Amino acid sequence: MSDAADTPVLRARGVQKEYGKGDGLVRAVDGVDLDIAAGETVAIMGPSGCGKSTLLHLLGGLDRPSAGEVLLSGRRIDNISEKALARMRRTDIGFVFQSFHLMEELTAVENVELSALLAGRSPRAARRRAEELLEQVGLAGRARFLPSQLSGGQRQRVAVARALSNEPQVVLADEPTGNLDSAATLDVLQLFEGLHGSGQTLVIVTHDARIAATADRMISMRDGELVDETRLTGGTTGELRAFAGLED
Ligand SMILES: Nc1ncnc2c1ncn2[C@@H]1O[C@H](COP(=O)(O)OP(=O)(O)OP(=O)(O)O)[C@@H](O)[C@H]1O
Secondary structure (H helix, E strand, O other), X not given: OOHHHHOOOEEEEEEEEEEOOHHHOEEEEEEEEEEEOOOOEEEEEOOOOOOHHHHHHHHOOOOOOOEEEEEEOOEEOOOOOHHHHHHHHHHHEEEEEOOOOXXXXXXXXXXXXXXXXXXXXXXXXXXXXHHHHHHHXXXXXXXXXXXXXXXXXXXXXXXXXHHHOOOOOEEEEEOOOOOOOHHHHXXXXXXXXXXXXXXXXXXXXXXXXXXXXXXXXXXXXXXXXXXXXXXXXXXXXXXXXXXXXXXX
């Protein structure tokens, strides 16, 4: 196998993040080593405040570590210029947040195409890609709706479509179902499962054991450190839907 195939999509080495100083010093992430392979789905779990979101932000270049290295496909991202970092976030990473972070004044299709436009695609190519993605997430019929005209689950599906618009190397999701009810959670879960099946690398911070159960690997965090990891064989959302009485 070539070196490129062996290189993890994401690698963290001795990563630390401190906030504040003196008595107010908080070490939110405390010496994390982590490799995430291409095509892997990894769930990060742990109690509130243990550093999950901070770690995800460091992995995605939304924030820089106080110490240690973060590498995307073998290239350091913790020490590159702001400009290079912004470009990398636009083209190589897809983010999905708990509160969706959609632009309220833009329609679903405009929200999705915006990131493709910002990454330099032509308006026609961006629109075509956005329409394809909305179809993929089951929202072709809602493309011209504003976020306020969509349900929470539909909004999160738009956000997932947006995250995929530039064919990112990795999608990072921070509590993607935290604001959704059970049925919408399972819809989004099924969407992630489809992405996993298509070989998309995914890192999901979640409190939801159902989401974690469908990952390849579940990592537990405590007090800024990775304390445990479990390889999973993976339940399917079909089974979960049946269990929850949501089968169509
Ligand atoms: N900008 C900041 N300034 C100061 N402290 C911060 C900042 N961001 C996070 N922290 C602290 O770092 C620690 C980890 O926070 P983080 O949000 O990463 O935890 P989390 O595990 O994602 O929590 P939750 O599950 O509640 O979202 C917490 O103690 C938090 O108060």
